[in-house]
Amino acid sequence: MLSGLSFINGQWQSNSDDCFYAINAIDHSQMQPQFINCSKELLDEACLQAKAAFIEYRQTTPLQRADFLNEIAHQLALAEPLLLERTTVETGLPTGRIQGELARTINQLRLFATNLIKQPVFMAHDFALPERTPLARPDLKMSQLPLGPVAVFGASNFPLAFSTAGGDTASALAAGCTVVFKAHVAHPGTCEIVSRAIEKAISICGMPCGVFSLLQSKSYEISHSLVKHVAIKAVGFTGSYRVGMALLDSIKTRNEPIPFYGELGAINPQIILPNFIAQNSSGLAQEFVTSMAMGAGQFCTNPGVWLVNKEEAAEFKAKLIPLIESSAAQTMLTPGILNAYAQGCQRLAEHAEVVASGLVDDKKASVYLFTTSADQFLSNQALHEEVFGPASLMVTYKDLAEVASIIDELEGQLTASIHGSLEVIEQHKGLVEALSFKVGRLIFNQMPTGVEVCDAMMHGGPFPCSTDVRSTSVGSFAIERFLRPICYQNQP
Amino acid sequence: MLSGLSFINGQWQSNSDDCFYAINAIDHSQMQPQFINCSKELLDEACLQAKAAFIEYRQTTPLQRADFLNEIAHQLALAEPLLLERTTVETGLPTGRIQGELARTINQLRLFATNLIKQPVFMAHDFALPERTPLARPDLKMSQLPLGPVAVFGASNFPLAFSTAGGDTASALAAGCTVVFKAHVAHPGTCEIVSRAIEKAISICGMPCGVFSLLQSKSYEISHSLVKHVAIKAVGFTGSYRVGMALLDSIKTRNEPIPFYGELGAINPQIILPNFIAQNSSGLAQEFVTSMAMGAGQFCTNPGVWLVNKEEAAEFKAKLIPLIESSAAQTMLTPGILNAYAQGCQRLAEHAEVVASGLVDDKKASVYLFTTSADQFLSNQALHEEVFGPASLMVTYKDLAEVASIIDELEGQLTASIHGSLEVIEQHKGLVEALSFKVGRLIFNQMPTGVEVCDAMMHGGPFPCSTDVRSTSVGSFAIERFLRPICYQNQP
Numbered sequence: 004m005l006s007g008l009s010f011i012n013g014q015w016q017s018n019s020d021d022c023f024y025a026i027n028a029i030d031h032s033q034m035q036p037q038f039i040n041c042s043k044e045l046l047d048e049a050c051l052q053a054k055a056a057f058i059e060y061r062q063t064t065p066l067q068r069a070d071f072l073n074e075i076a077h078q079l080a081l082a083e084p085l086l087l088e089r090t091t092v093e094t095g096l097p098t099g100r101i102q103g104e105l106a107r108t109i110n111q112l113r114l115f116a117t118n119l120i121k122q123p124v125f126m127a128h129d130f131a132l133p134e135r136t137p138l139a140r141p142d143l144k145m146s147q148l149p150l151g152p153v154a155v156f157g158a159s160n161f162p163l164a165f166s167t168a169g170g171d172t173a174s175a176l177a178a179g180c181t182v183v184f185k186a187h188v189a190h191p192g193t194c195e196i197v198s199r200a201i202e203k204a205i206s207i208c209g210m211p212c213g214v215f216s217l218l219q220s221k222s223y224e225i226s227h228s229l230v231k232h233v234a235i236k237a238v239g240f241t242g243s244y245r246v247g248m249a250l251l252d253s254i255k256t257r258n259e260p261i262p263f264y265g266e267l268g269a270i271n272p273q274i275i276l277p278n279f280i281a282q283n284s285s286g287l288a289q290e291f292v293t294s295m296a297m298g299a300g301q302f303c304t305n306p307g308v309w310l311v312n313k314e315e316a317a318e319f320k321a322k323l324i325p326l327i328e329s330s331a332a333q334t335m336l337t338p339g340i341l342n343a344y345a346q347g348c349q350r351l352a353e354h355a356e357v358v359a360s361g362l363v364d365d366k367k368a369s370v371y372l373f374t375t376s377a378d379q380f381l382s383n384q385a386l387h388e389e390v391f392g393p394a395s396l397m398v399t400y401k402d403l404a405e406v407a408s409i410i411d412e413l414e415g416q417l418t419a420s421i422h423g424s425l426e427v428i429e430q431h432k433g434l435v436e437a438l439s440f441k442v443g444r445l446i447f448n449q450m451p452t453g454v455e456v457c458d459a460m461m462h463g464g465p466f467p468c469s470t471d472v473r474s475t476s477v478g479s480f481a482i483e484r485f486l487r488p489i490c491y492q493n494q495p
Numbered sequence: 496m497l498s499g500l501s502f503i504n505g506q507w508q509s510n511s512d513d514c515f516y517a518i519n520a521i522d523h524s525q526m527q528p529q530f531i532n533c534s535k536e537l538l539d540e541a542c543l544q545a546k547a548a549f550i551e552y553r554q555t556t557p558l559q560r561a562d563f564l565n566e567i568a569h570q571l572a573l574a575e576p577l578l579l580e581r582t583t584v585e586t587g588l589p590t591g592r593i594q595g596e597l598a599r600t601i602n603q604l605r606l607f608a609t610n611l612i613k614q615p616v617f618m619a620h621d622f623a624l625p626e627r628t629p630l631a632r633p634d635l636k637m638s639q640l641p642l643g644p645v646a647v648f649g650a651s652n653f654p655l656a657f658s659t660a661g662g663d664t665a666s667a668l669a670a671g672c673t674v675v676f677k678a679h680v681a682h683p684g685t686c687e688i689v690s691r692a693i694e695k696a697i698s699i700c701g702m703p704c705g706v707f708s709l710l711q712s713k714s715y716e717i718s719h720s721l722v723k724h725v726a727i728k729a730v731g732f733t734g735s736y737r738v739g740m741a742l743l744d745s746i747k748t749r750n751e752p753i754p755f756y757g758e759l760g761a762i763n764p765q766i767i768l769p770n771f772i773a774q775n776s777s778g779l780a781q782e783f784v785t786s787m788a789m790g791a792g793q794f795c796t797n798p799g800v801w802l803v804n805k806e807e808a809a810e811f812k813a814k815l816i817p818l819i820e821s822s823a824a825q826t827m828l829t830p831g832i833l834n835a836y837a838q839g840c841q842r843l844a845e846h847a848e849v850v851a852s853g854l855v856d857d858k859k860a861s862v863y864l865f866t867t868s869a870d871q872f873l874s875n876q877a878l879h880e881e882v883f884g885p886a887s888l889m890v891t892y893k894d895l896a897e898v899a900s901i902i903d904e905l906e907g908q909l910t911a912s913i914h915g916s917l918e919v920i921e922q923h924k925g926l927v928e929a930l931s932f933k934v935g936r937l938i939f940n941q942m943p944t945g946v947e948v949c950d951a952m953m954h955g956g957p958f959p960c961s962t963d964v965r966s967t968s969v970g971s972f973a974i975e976r977f978l979r980p981i982c983y984q985n986q987p
Contacts, residue, residue, distance in 0.1 A: 129951045443980070448985060489931060
């Protein structure tokens with residue numbers, strides 16, 4: 004059923020015999036079929052077709068694009084059985100999660116479709132003032148245009164919602180941009196299934212063939228050639244700091260600067276203010292452990308660092324330990340990620356103390372909670388690095404001056420949460436204000452996992468959690484990534 | 496009266512004896528006093544004070560910032576006599592122009608102040624849906640935060656409106672960002688006068704000292720150190736392609752990517768559709784010559800290239816020649832700009848034919864009109880380069896296929912105008928649509944000079960006319976350059 008080919012200009016193509024295989028996340032075996040690494044020539048064709056298709060696609064009406072997005076959503080829903088079969092094995096994510104993520108991906112497409120229908124044609128209109136002195140004012144209207152062909156990279160940890168027809172693709176298509184999508188090697192079959200859904204929607208809606216391409220490749224060179232391609236006018240990426248910064252280096256070699264929307268991960272600090280744990284230590288412990296272990300901790304909003312009052316740490320740990328020790332080991336997305344998680348835990352174990360660890364199973368990740376003091380945390384940069392997986396670090400503070408110092412030293416984060424009574428939060432408004440400048444989303448008394456797709460969502464934040472703090476990768480506002488203003492003066 | 500010093504942290508400072516002088520634009524003589532090149536240490540202090548002041552300034556209310564902007568506007572109005580005396584000599588711009596530009600600068604500050612008062616606190620609000628299944632929705636509100644300290648570079652051609660208290664400074668201060676301003680060496684005295692107006696406003700409004708700094712320096716190194724400084728979170732620049740791209744290269748060496756809003760110039764093509772000249776050849780010729788010669792052609796929206804139907808060119812030229820030949824020579828902003836203009840005209844003369852030239856005067860720029868064929872224009876990149884000054888190139892086309900080819904080959908432009916009867920414009924919608932993707936502002940039957948400060952203005956455009964097509968340097972929307980979204984979840 005799967006071809007293992009790239010989808011370029013409406014054709015499933017390959018022109019090489021260089022190939023790779025998807026890996027079964029559960030038993031680490033090779034999966035059939037083979038996927039052919041797309042050549043530099045095919046990449047070039049995809050970009051040029053995206054450029055050619057852009058001329059037609061940018062002239063579609065918002066209603067036509069809404070129909071197209073809704074049709075992709077419909078075709079995705081029809082593909083659910085195929086996805087449940089393939090994606091669960093490629094990613095090791097359970098059926099319920101894939102069902103939920105598919106629903107989210109479908110809703111995301113529909114949200115952009117709905118927004119397209121209700122968007123105003125002009126963002127601003129200054130009417131002509133022909134009698135004004137000393138100078139008349141012309142009629143001026145501000146509208147928006149799509150940027151052009153966009154390169155989108157799939158993320159390993161959201162094989163649907165941040166992948167082939169995920170947020171970046173949906174918002175780019177909604178904006179009127181064409182998309183060249185580079186599949187993630189961790190779920191190439193999923194990418195093909197979703198691309199076939201898009202292919203059907205292209206055909207049903209009569210969209211130009213080059214509006215969407217899928218590139219399959221295990222070669223980093225293809226990714227770098229893609230972001231350097233002169234036809235590409237913006238790049239959407241969700242992944243690791245290392246890969247994101249390498250792509251940014253390639254983008255910097257371009258003569259034409261283009262926006263790079265890289266979401267590079269975070270440690271999402273959780274600050275528990277004094278005298279809060281005692282109020283609800285069991286509930287809080289349950290919330291924290293559920294959030295840290297959810298999806299094997301493979302969310303970009305995973306709560307990696309918890310700031311806890313030293314005097315309350317023992318009480319909190321007492322509630323946490325049994326929950327962690329009974330937590331099941333979970334399959335991770337790829338053998339490489341499982342291995343990196345093991346190394347990350349080892350690094351934390353070298354620099355911090357283990358509080359508790361969960362159940363152990365072959366080829367699975369165990370939950371880990373570490374602890375260290377605020378002093379240690381402040382002086383040891385190794386403790387600030389994200390460990391991708393179900394591990395968290397509890398940092399115990401002596402006083403709120405230490406919390407303020409930690410906030411001051413924090414790098415940019417996707418999210419942070421403040422946990423405390425409303426009275427204590429109100430007393431420490433300064434901390435909250437300082438924290439807001441370090442994050443994209445500031446949360447009160449809730450966990451950061453769970454990113455709602457809605458108008459008010461900001462999923463992004465100050466560097467290094469993202470490379471463009473002015474934009475979000477989730478929610479209605481994400482379409483702004485791929486639009487730019489234009490002013491029409493004295494338009495007939 | 497002028498100190499020649501830099502203004503850092505509320506003090507007029509220098510710690511070197513390395514100096515430069517402003518040059519009288521009219522007679523090219525040195526002007527008093529000497530200006531001291533600010534040292535790397537003072538630059539560092541300015542950036543660190545901007546960072547420290549940001550913590551206080553970002554917490555001001557929109558109303559407080561509006562008062563501050565209005566006070567700067569008021570102080571600027573009081574400084575008018577000083578500016579008329581100094582700026583006219585530093586820039587060679589006539590009194591009427593400086594008066595007009597001052598009024599524009601004051602209005603710009605007041606526009607941002609007015610917008611601040613009426614802006615909503617939240618851009619979007621998704622209310623909590625606690626009963627929603629399978630997952631409750633938390634309360635989510637989107638708001639905006641300022642980016643941090645901003646570096647702003649003054650432009651030589653707008654000593655007030657795109658300089659010390661110009662658009663970038665006004666929009667950054669409105670956003671809640673602090674500003675480190677690098678004066679342009681072509682009008683350092685003007686920069687000091689305006690900075691003293693800002694100094695008074697800081698004191699009257701009780702703003703933190705580091706909210707605004709002025710750096711005087713003739714050294715490129717200071718500019719490059721400024722954009723590389725770790726405290727700086729965005730850069731606003733208006734100037735030449737060469738200098739802008741050099742600054743971009745420095746910005747690329749940063750680990751943290753930051754937005755670079757560089758406006759780098761344009762040739763602002765004017766497309767006259769067939770059968771339009773005959774309808775109003777005298778009026779059109781007058782409009783074109785007035786626009787090209789206005790302010791000695793030193794506007795970024797100067798109409799540099801005119802596309803004219805070959806068959807109508809003779810008629811148009813007949814009307815243009817007497818107007819050009821009687822055009823006065825004008826003082827340019829600096830001897831260097833005058834020299835570059837002479838070289839630019841020489842380059843055009845080598846690659847195109849002179850149609851007419853204006854009156855000649857010592858140390859002044861004469862108006863020049865050149866002509867070439869569409870063929871030649873398409874094959875000769877030298878003809879696409881901006882010549883900063885009162886020179887334009889008339890490109891004659893055989894048919895609209897040639898016009899379409901030229902549009903296709905155009906680099907990104909701040910503006911373009913379509914001149915034609917409404918019927919002919921309607922017939923060639925495809926050309927208009929294609930042109931819209933090359934420009935920031937698309938104009939119908941009007942000249943591009945004159946950039947209204949209003950809600951609907953877009954002053955910017957695709958690279959290379961700007962380095963960030965998603966933003967404008969003029970108008971209400973310019974504040975977005977210095978803001979970023981934040982989401983508050985479950986905020987008490």
